[in-house]
Amino acid sequence: MGLSIHDLKKAFGGHTVLDGLSLEVGDGETVVVFGPSGTGKTLLLRLVAGAHEASGGRILVDGRDVTNENPEHRGVGMAFQNFALFPHMSAYDNIASGLSARTKDKAAIDARVQATARLLKIDHVLGHQPRELSNGQKQRTALARALVGEPKVLLLDDPLRNVDAKLRYEMRLELPNLLKRFGSASLYVTQDYREAMALGDRIAVLLDGRIAQLATPAEIYEAPATIAVARLFGDPTINLLDVEPHLNGAGLTVSIANTRVSLPGGYAAAAGRPAVLGLRPEDVVVDDRPQGAVAVPVEVVAVTPLNERAVVLMRTDDGRELFAAEPGEAISGRRHGPAFASFDPARALVFDRADGRRIAPTH
Amino acid sequence: MDHTSPAEKILRGALLTLVVLFFIFPIFWIFLMSFQTNETILRIPPSLAFEPTLSNYTALISGRLETQSGTLDIQFMRNLMNSVVLSASAVALALVLGVPAAYAFARFKFRLGENIAFTLLSFRFAPPLLVLLPLSLYFQEIGLADTYFGLVWVYQLIALPMILWIVRGYFEDVSPDIESAYRIAGHSWWRTFTRIAVPLAGPGIAAAGLLAFIFCWNNFVFALILASAAKQPVTVGSLAFVTASGIQYGQIAAAIVLSITPTLLLALYAQRWLVEGLSLGAVKG
Amino acid sequence: MAAITLDDRPARPRLSRRALPYLLSLPALLACIGILVPFFTAAWYSLERYNLAFPTTRGFVGFANYVDFLSDPAFWNTVTVSLTYTVATVGVELVLGLAIALLLREPTRFNNFVSIMLLLPLMTAPAIASLMWKLMTNPNFGILSYLAGLVGLDDFRWASSPHTAMFTVVLVDTWVYTPFIMILLVAGLRSLPRQPFEAAALDGVPASFVFFRITLPMLTPYIITAVLFRLLDSIQQFDIIYAMTQGGPGDRLMVFQVAAYLEFFQYTNVGRSAALLMILWAITYALSNVFVSQWLKLRERARGEG
Numbered sequence: 034m035g036l037s038i039h040d041l042k043k044a045f046g047g048h049t050v051l052d053g054l055s056l057e058v059g060d061g062e063t064v065v066v067f068g069p070s071g072t073g074k075t076l077l078l079r080l081v082a083g084a085h086e087a088s089g090g091r092i093l094v095d096g097r098d099v100t101n102e103n104p105e106h107r108g109v110g111m112a113f114q115n116f117a118l119f120p121h122m123s124a125y126d127n128i129a130s131g132l133s134a135r136t137k138d139k140a141a142i143d144a145r146v147q148a149t150a151r152l153l154k155i156d157h158v159l160g161h162q163p164r165e166l167s168n169g170q171k172q173r174t175a176l177a178r179a180l181v182g183e184p185k186v187l188l189l190d191d192p193l194r195n196v197d198a199k200l201r202y203e204m205r206l207e208l209p210n211l212l213k214r215f216g217s218a219s220l221y222v223t224q225d226y227r228e229a230m231a232l233g234d235r236i237a238v239l240l241d242g243r244i245a246q247l248a249t250p251a252e253i254y255e256a257p258a259t260i261a262v263a264r265l266f267g268d269p270t271i272n273l274l275d276v277e278p279h280l281n282g283a284g285l286t287v288s289i290a291n292t293r294v295s296l297p298g299g300y301a302a303a304a305g306r307p308a309v310l311g312l313r314p315e316d317v318v319v320d321d322r323p324q325g326a327v328a329v330p331v332e333v334v335a336v337t338p339l340n341e342r343a344v345v346l347m348r349t350d351d352g353r354e355l356f357a358a359e360p361g362e363a364i365s366g367r368r369h370g371p372a373f374a375s376f377d378p379a380r381a382l383v384f385d386r387a388d389g390r391r392i393a394p395t396h
Numbered sequence: 397m398d399h400t401s402p403a404e405k406i407l408r409g410a411l412l413t414l415v416v417l418f419f420i421f422p423i424f425w426i427f428l429m430s431f432q433t434n435e436t437i438l439r440i441p442p443s444l445a446f447e448p449t450l451s452n453y454t455a456l457i458s459g460r461l462e463t464q465s466g467t468l469d470i471q472f473m474r475n476l477m478n479s480v481v482l483s484a485s486a487v488a489l490a491l492v493l494g495v496p497a498a499y500a501f502a503r504f505k506f507r508l509g510e511n512i513a514f515t516l517l518s519f520r521f522a523p524p525l526l527v528l529l530p531l532s533l534y535f536q537e538i539g540l541a542d543t544y545f546g547l548v549w550v551y552q553l554i555a556l557p558m559i560l561w562i563v564r565g566y567f568e569d570v571s572p573d574i575e576s577a578y579r580i581a582g583h584s585w586w587r588t589f590t591r592i593a594v595p596l597a598g599p600g601i602a603a604a605g606l607l608a609f610i611f612c613w614n615n616f617v618f619a620l621i622l623a624s625a626a627k628q629p630v631t632v633g634s635l636a637f638v639t640a641s642g643i644q645y646g647q648i649a650a651a652i653v654l655s656i657t658p659t660l661l662l663a664l665y666a667q668r669w670l671v672e673g674l675s676l677g678a679v680k681g
Numbered sequence: 682m683a684a685i686t687l688d689d690r691p692a693r694p695r696l697s698r699r700a701l702p703y704l705l706s707l708p709a710l711l712a713c714i715g716i717l718v719p720f721f722t723a724a725w726y727s728l729e730r731y732n733l734a735f736p737t738t739r740g741f742v743g744f745a746n747y748v749d750f751l752s753d754p755a756f757w758n759t760v761t762v763s764l765t766y767t768v769a770t771v772g773v774e775l776v777l778g779l780a781i782a783l784l785l786r787e788p789t790r791f792n793n794f795v796s797i798m799l800l801l802p803l804m805t806a807p808a809i810a811s812l813m814w815k816l817m818t819n820p821n822f823g824i825l826s827y828l829a830g831l832v833g834l835d836d837f838r839w840a841s842s843p844h845t846a847m848f849t850v851v852l853v854d855t856w857v858y859t860p861f862i863m864i865l866l867v868a869g870l871r872s873l874p875r876q877p878f879e880a881a882a883l884d885g886v887p888a889s890f891v892f893f894r895i896t897l898p899m900l901t902p903y904i905i906t907a908v909l910f911r912l913l914d915s916i917q918q919f920d921i922i923y924a925m926t927q928g929g930p931g932d933r934l935m936v937f938q939v940a941a942y943l944e945f946f947q948y949t950n951v952g953r954s955a956a957l958l959m960i961l962w963a964i965t966y967a968l969s970n971v972f973v974s975q976w977l978k979l980r981e982r983a984r985g986e987g
């Protein structure tokens with residue numbers, strides 16, 4: 034098992050930043066650590082690398098307990114957000130530093146460095162100093178340095194953050210292949226949810242020093258564990274409406290403005306407790322006429338393009354705001370004024386308002 | 397500030413020229429004197445036109461002075477050598493002791509470090525004699541009085557705080573991520589220190605060393621108290637030189653020129669870092 | 682391709698990680714001890730009647746040395762002379778240094794050349810600077826004596842006369858140390874933000890207002906730093922005065938450290954010498970505490986902009 038983290042804790046002074054994290058990453062698997070800034074994602078990587086000492090818990094690399102070991106003995110590779118290249122060494126020497134601690138065999142080192150550089154397409158700039166490299170080349174050099182030792186565990190701290198947008202998409206496509214090729218257990222930190230969903234076999238959502246949810250991207254999107262998690266994924270953010278569920282004959286009903294919404298069966302547990310209804314904007318259809326099972330009368334207040342889509346901001350009769358995301362062509366026809374926001378209740382998510390946890394429908 | 401009138405510019409230039417004259421004149425005049433014979437020097441009125449002579453310098457360098465009353469042995473070259481040996485050794489030792497300590501202060505936050513830093517800083521401003529006078533008594537007891545070894549240790553009082561304060565700043569400027577990256581790549585702490593931290597802080601270390609050398613060279617009171625004639629550097633030696641009878645004024649001037657030339661040259665070389673060094677890093681140059 | 686495996690070096694125990702900073706700063710710690718031991722020794726001596734020439738009379742006398750000073754005119758002379766010297770040198774150097782710094786504010790080629798030239802006196806050993814001025818003020822051949830004669834000041838005795846000795850050493854001190862203040866203030870001036878001055882220029886604000894209400898207040902931290910540095914150095918000045926007159930003529934220039942030196946080496950009175958130095962230390966300690974807090978503040982600011 035590539036990387037195992039058991040109940041990892043880290044406190045500074047009296048202040049606990051990480052409060053008991055547990056995580057397993059298999060060989061060849063990429064787990065993305067995702068969360069807003071300041072939650073401790075980078076700290077987690079540094080703890081695994083050994084740059085910081087843990088306050089509690091254990092870290093195992095390839096089955097070996099490295100919790101008390103210095104960084105140079107842990108056998109991990111790390112690529113930093115700011116590249117952290119050695120400014121006084123050439124790109125070649127930067128990469129070779131990943132091997133020069135273990136062996137003096139110049140030929141072997143050279144072969145590995147060249148091979149890795151070729152893989153990352155920087156073999157033609159190996160002789161350059163870091164200041165002569167573009168950001169994209171610097172990041173590739175940093176990656177090559179991390180990969181050249183074929184580490185069992187690879188730590189990537191938001192490596193694409195400081196790379197310009199065009200290159201970022203290119204590398205986002207290249208990275209998964211690269212990581213699979215080396216077969217390391219990879220921990221990848223990012224603040225971009227799209228990157229997380231694109232690169233991760235699984236995503237660990239880090240909030241308040243704990244892992245709020247550890248699941249595949251699809252599961253996180255479709256079945257977020259809490260309101261906070263749901264909010265982090267999706268653009269525009271998920272619509273969240275405070276509702277009071279009532280038991281009504283066949284099943285549960287909630288009201289949006291004066292429109293009754295019948296929730297599918299299986300939500301009986303939510304009866305009586307204040308709840309929050311979650312509705313993804315792409316599940317909301319805006320039209321002059323009601324479309325589908327539930328249609329809420331709204332006033333269209335604003336329409337903005339977003340990439341290839343259009344975002345429609347609407348207001349319900351009781352003053353609440355709703356977002357819908359529609360295909361871009363629709364924007365030309367959309368007028369402000371009265372309309373209907375329709376959706377399928379089966380696509381809605383129900384959260385407990387008190388603790389934010391999603392209420393899963395029982396079948 | 398682009399619209400200063402020509403009158404203002406001329407006034408500025410004139411004032412600055414006067415200022416430069418005031419500050420450079422003594423150096424210039426002594427420099428001239430060093431090439432003059434006693435006869436020329438004593439001539440009134442003094443003039444800028446005279447026949448230069450190298451006899452003062454040859455007397456100093458050869459160590460022998462011909463006067464009316466006979467031949468005198470001059471030990472000035474020995475003083476010069478003492479200055480070089482003492483200052484260079486003191487700085488070398490201060491670098492060996494101070495650079496790792498500066499690294500510790502920069503990278504680690506530890507109580508003892510703050511206390512050491514505070515003590516060294518507050519004693520930078522304490523009267524030197526307060527430490528030197530008791531030290532002179534101690535040295536006599538333990539036999540370190542009038543030794544190069546003892547003097548080099550005492551010179552640490554000047555060199556070490558300077559090295560610590562300046563080099564710490566340069567280590568703080570090296571990104572900790574770079575050091576982490578080298579360690580994660582498999583290298584021990586010591587290799588990271590010597591291959592990454594020290595080279596990257598290099599310019600600062602060199603600057604601190606140069607400044608410490610200048611301050612050690614210019615020191616007067618340490619050697620005055622703790623050294624005998626044989627070990628005295630040029631600062632004390634020049635003074636003793638003056639009071640010895642029968643010395644020619646031109647030679648005193650030449651001795652002064654030889655005493656100040658090394659530090660002036662070094663200062664010109666290291667001028668970029670002088671502001672920082674003089675203010676202990678409070679003001680970046 | 683040769684296999685490069687992870688080596689199996691034994692892990693160093695966590696203990697050495699913790700000990701590292703202490704190990705590294707051990708030499709600096711030793712230096713501290715090397716300073717503190719003589720310091721406490723001197724403090725102890727100041728509480729003793731201790732004369733090297735009369736070893737049998739040595740004994741603890743509490744604060745007697747200090748009390749004796751209060752009624753000793755020589756002590757008060759030392760205090761007066763030291764204060765006069767300090768106030769005169771720092772005052773003159775501040776005004777002069779500020780004026781020159783203002784002239785050198787813009788980083789032009791000429792100004793930078795001038796700055797470099799002005800560095801040189803500062804880099805001269807103060808004792809040797811005294812020597813240089815001694816030569817220049819020699820009554821027989823000194824150029825300055827000659828020039829003084831030209832303006833009607835015949836027989837101006839410079840450092841040899843009780844009337845003009847203070848003036849002479851203050852002059853030497855000014856020559857050596859004004860560049861220090863100038864360098865600090867130029868650095869300060871050049872680091873000031875441009876906007877307030879540009880705005881003032883646009884609004885047509887008179888230059889004196891700009892200077893007193895904008896420049897000076899913003900320059901205050903640098904001025905304070907420079908002044909504190911100089912106060913601390915001036916009140917304990919030794920090299921310049923000793924090299925010039927060893928405290929004379931008479932006791933006209935008997936500042937603290939020169940007095941303490943002579944007490945120790947001429948009168949072999951260790952107790953009195955130590956007491957004198959402890960008083961001086963108390964003064965500099967109080968002043969340097971003010972400085973350290975200012976310095977830390979300024980350092981933070983410099984690091985923030987760096």
